[in-house]
Amino acid sequence: MIHVESLHKRFGKNEVLAGLELNIDQGGIFAILGPNGSGKTTLIKTLLGMVIPNKGTIAVMDSPVRNKWKYRQDINYLPQIANFPGNLKVKELIAMIKDIRQKPSNEQKLIGLFGLEPFLDKKLSNLSGGTKQKVNIVLTFMFDSPLIILDEPTNGLDPLSLIHLKELIFEEKAKGKTFLITSHIMQFVEEVSDEIVYLLEGKIYFKGSIAELKTKTGQSNFEHAIAAISTHHNHD
Amino acid sequence: MPLRQYQPTTIMIKILKYSFYDLMRSRWSYVYFLFYLLLGFVLLFLNNELSKAVITLMNVIIVLVPLIGTIFGVMYYYNSKEFTELLLAQPIKRSSIFLGQYFGVAGSLTMSLVLGLGIPFTLYGLFQSNAIWDFSLLLITGAFLTLIFTAIAFNIALANENKIKGFGYAVLAWLFLAVIYDGLFLMTLIVFEEYPLDNLSLMATMSNPIDLSRTLILLKLDISALLGYTGAIFKQFFGTNLGLVMSIFMLFLWTIIPVWRLGYVAKRKDF
Numbered sequence: 012m013i014h015v016e017s018l019h020k021r022f023g024k025n026e027v028l029a030g031l032e033l034n035i036d037q038g039g040i041f042a043i044l045g046p047n048g049s050g051k052t053t054l055i056k057t058l059l060g061m062v063i064p065n066k067g068t069i070a071v072m073d074s075p076v077r078n079k080w081k082y083r084q085d086i087n088y089l090p091q092i093a094n095f096p097g098n099l100k101v102k103e104l105i106a107m108i109k110d111i112r113q114k115p116s117n118e119q120k121l122i123g124l125f126g127l128e129p130f131l132d133k134k135l136s137n138l139s140g141g142t143k144q145k146v147n148i149v150l151t152f153m154f155d156s157p158l159i160i161l162d163e164p165t166n167g168l169d170p171l172s173l174i175h176l177k178e179l180i181f182e183e184k185a186k187g188k189t190f191l192i193t194s195h196i197m198q199f200v201e202e203v204s205d206e207i208v209y210l211l212e213g214k215i216y217f218k219g220s221i222a223e224l225k226t227k228t229g230q231s232n233f234e235h236a237i238a239a240i241s242t243h244h245n246h247d
Numbered sequence: 248m249p250l251r252q253y254q255p256t257t258i259m260i261k262i263l264k265y266s267f268y269d270l271m272r273s274r275w276s277y278v279y280f281l282f283y284l285l286l287g288f289v290l291l292f293l294n295n296e297l298s299k300a301v302i303t304l305m306n307v308i309i310v311l312v313p314l315i316g317t318i319f320g321v322m323y324y325y326n327s328k329e330f331t332e333l334l335l336a337q338p339i340k341r342s343s344i345f346l347g348q349y350f351g352v353a354g355s356l357t358m359s360l361v362l363g364l365g366i367p368f369t370l371y372g373l374f375q376s377n378a379i380w381d382f383s384l385l386l387i388t389g390a391f392l393t394l395i396f397t398a399i400a401f402n403i404a405l406a407n408e409n410k411i412k413g414f415g416y417a418v419l420a421w422l423f424l425a426v427i428y429d430g431l432f433l434m435t436l437i438v439f440e441e442y443p444l445d446n447l448s449l450m451a452t453m454s455n456p457i458d459l460s461r462t463l464i465l466l467k468l469d470i471s472a473l474l475g476y477t478g479a480i481f482k483q484f485f486g487t488n489l490g491l492v493m494s495i496f497m498l499f500l501w502t503i504i505p506v507w508r509l510g511y512v513a514k515r516k517d518f
Contacts, residue, residue, distance in 0.1 A: 022517070061335050062517040078514070083338035090336065094329035098272065107265060111258060111337055 012037040018067035027053045029213035040190040042200045045210030051193045089151040091162040097136030116153040141167040161192045197234040259343035266351025283363025297378040305464045313396040317421045320400025323352045342510040353397040357390045388460040391498040398505035456501045463494050
């Protein structure tokens with residue numbers, strides 16, 4: 012599904028990705044974790060072609076992504092901060108994205124699921140953070156694509172919406188889709204993910220299941236295991 | 248899924264359409280349109296003659312159109328940052344996003360200019376008058392200046408993450424081409440007055456879109472006699488068909504280079 016080879020990216024003097032190698036097979040939910048500034052968002056953005064790497068190659072669905080754009084047909088992306096053009100109405104934004112993607116979509120079901128009907132005629136600048144995030148989720152899940160990338164999907168969601176989001180993720184996973192998720196909420200990660208990809212200083216420091224992580228760190232609690240993995244590194 | 252729906256040009260036109268409608272909805276487009284409408288009516292009322300109104304109009308357009316293009320270009324770029332980021336994650340070619348937005352802005356500004364001035368002049372009987380060619384030339388150069396300065400503004404905004412800096416540089420670029428350039432040009436002429444400066448003057452005029460537009464219109468209006476010897480030389484060059492073609496070519500060049508650079512830089516930038 013995704014093959015990343017010796018990926019390097021620096022912003023000025025700051026080396027964010029330092030020879031990162033990553034292979035992700037099709038199907039399943041992969042949580043990308045790591046301390047702040049470890050390169051999670053940069054990694055995702057290089058996969059999407061928003062950030063252009065200095066060195067290395069990336070292939071998504073077996074095709075190299077450099078200077079390409081058509082492969083994004085197969086990716087649904089939920090950005091971290093739901094910033095939308097403020098003077099558009101919710102339904103106009105949805106219509107616009109549909110018009111651009113030209114793919115079959117099931118937004119009606121999602122709008123119902125997240126109770127967005129009363130907001131369809133409201134401008135995006137007048138929505139609360141949580142409601143914007145729901146719109147963001149609708150835009151991400153309304154198309155049928157094999158790869159779904161979620162950057163902090165739980166941001167600002169109320170408990171009910173969070174439950175709906177998890178159901179949605181499992182539903183799509185059952186169809187054989189691949190997820191890349193970043194989150195700071197360890198409980199959420201533990202519930203949904205099949206595999207952990209732990210980034211440290213621009214490299215993959217650990218990749219494996221939660222059980223493997225627990226054995227490796229000798230911790231029985233997932234949150235402590237994640238905490239241990241970074242301190243573990245510091246003692247090396 | 249038919250592949251042709253993903254053609255870059257089709258998507259560029261869609262983005263152009265969204266940017267255009269977005270601007271058409273904003274208050275500022277109306278202010279800009281009403282300003283020209285009012286200016287047209289007032290000038291015609293005061294001058295009572297089409298050809299004289301065209302001259303006054305030229306003086307306003309030559310300075311104001313570039314300024315508005317610069318300011319709108321920079322403002323639109325920074326204000327649509329979220330829109331841009333949303334589009335970048337979609338299956339769209341980068342150049343389609345930026346060129347679509349650019350042509351949306353430049354197109355809506357040009358439309359405000361052409362309609363705002365066209366309506367009063369048409370009502371005044373432009374089509375029955377000899378001034379129609381001068382007026383058309385005025386609108387054509389106005390459209391070029393909009394395209395050129397919006398493109399320069401987009402280039403500057405793209406290179407500066409910081410809004411204040413971007414805005415400052417863009418206004419400086421306008422100030423340089425609209426005012427400072429002429430000052431330097433004049434100083435050069437005074438310092439080197441003992442040398443033959445005909446070709447230098449021609450070159451200097453050709454390489455600034457504002458000066459070029461001004462000269463082009465002035466000479467078409469046939470008031471070069473007022474400019475003395477230099478006027479005669481300029482008339483010899485710009486007054487001919489070759490001069491006109493060369494000038495239009497230069498304006499094209501001034502448009503194409505920044506627009507090309509916009510696509511080039513956008514392709515390599517990190518977002």
